[in-house]
Amino acid sequence: MSDWVILASTVSGFDHAATRHKVLGTRDYLAKPEMFRGARPNIINLSRSYAYQSRGYYASLLAAARGQRVIPSVETIIDLSRRELYDNAIPELEDSLNKGLGEKASHAPARLRIHFGSCEDQKLDKFARLLFDWFRAPVLEVTLKPGKWCQITKIALLPESKLEKEERAHFFAAMERYTARQWKDARSRTPARYTFATLVDANEELPPSSIASLKHWARIAGRMGVAVEPIGRKDLSRLANFDALFIRETTSISNHTYRFARRAQQEGMPVIDDPVSMIRCTNKVYLDEMMRANGVAVPDTVMIIGAEDIPRAADFLGFPMVVKVPDSSFSRGVSKVGSLEELKKLVAAWLEDSDVLIAQKFMPTKFDWRIGVLGGKPLFAVQYMMAKKHWQIVRHDPGGRPVEGGFKSFSLADTPPAVLDAGLRAARCIGDGLYGVDLKETDDGVFVIEVNDNPNLDHGVEDAAEKDEVWTRLTNWFVERIVS
Known part of the structure; x- marks a missing residue:
């Protein structure tokens, strides 16, 4: 059976010649859940209506319940139901739109239609992709108020059935490009059962994992039947083509990393870091309150x-x-x-x-402990030494490159039990993902300094003691959650 299934309100009225994918009536999809039992097709919902409690709405809702990826998702349907729910996206979208329009902003059309992140006006390609990143849907209609600064007054889902005849060729071409997934073959004898996306920025100054380390993981994962493919910040629209997401950029709830995590969560795929962990770990006020509430020692x-x-x-x-x-x-x-x-x-x-x-x-020490925790269990233990002539493990000199101290890796068996216990208790306050707990070991006891939601994980450093078991367990964490 095809990887992609198209849902249409009426099969008889659908242009079957326009797509190579299986077309199924929305009614049959809703009434016959056993049709895809044991399979995980990707669903494109082209129902005549996405209104609340309509068949189109329930098709997207039940696709998520059945573990199938669907476009548009219920979250997207709800997000676009009221202006106040998508208002925070407008400034970024208007900026991209006006850059594309240039001097023609005052002569912009009253409406734009975006098909799978594609626009017939090539000057607006970047805007179309950005809009699709925000709201992944087959067709989006954007209502505009032309002027020196062209304003977006409304964004709405538009059923495919309302497209003009001349638009359909562009729509189906865009759908074909979107569904033409390009999987990289795993370089192993084991056929890839799953493909994981790894969000990276090759130009980041202090990435949580180097490209070489991620390639090392890809080799180990490949032997386990998992293909690992790097993606970048412009690939949000491709995320649903993967089975899991590992974010290896410095996370922030104010940049694209949070959007990727949120989208992965909406797609029902396992993700490190998940949005809740990002929200909790990136704020030290929250961490301090949470640790104290759970009896974890902090400064x-x-x-x-x-x-x-x-x-x-x-x-x-x-x-x-x-x-x-x-x-x-x-x-x-x-x-x-x-x-x-x-x-x-x-x-x-x-x-x-x-x-x-x-x-x-202030707690002066020669090093900070970091305990890596994955799924509530210890993954690695490292001592990070303070940077030379500095009180932190990283020294940021104005105008210069960051200077880091050395490190010393420990096997979990050789890590002081009090340090290990404090790290585990702190991480379990946050969630079930991957965390790096920074601790100070002093004469007065062990104190948690912070919990990192995307800790460093580099080959030859964090895995120096536990070796490839670190990467094997990481791979299994994702796989276990895919099959559960």
């Missing part, structure tokens, strides 16, 4: 919301102390201050960009 902390909190932080923590922007990463947005004047100056500057800061007791 003494004071939340700074305004200048009135500075004296309390100084009295409680003393100097030096560490001040952090809640969503900082890779030692950025983290500073040590040695006096009240330094604290006042730093807080005044940082509160211009963040409504909340946190100050923590």
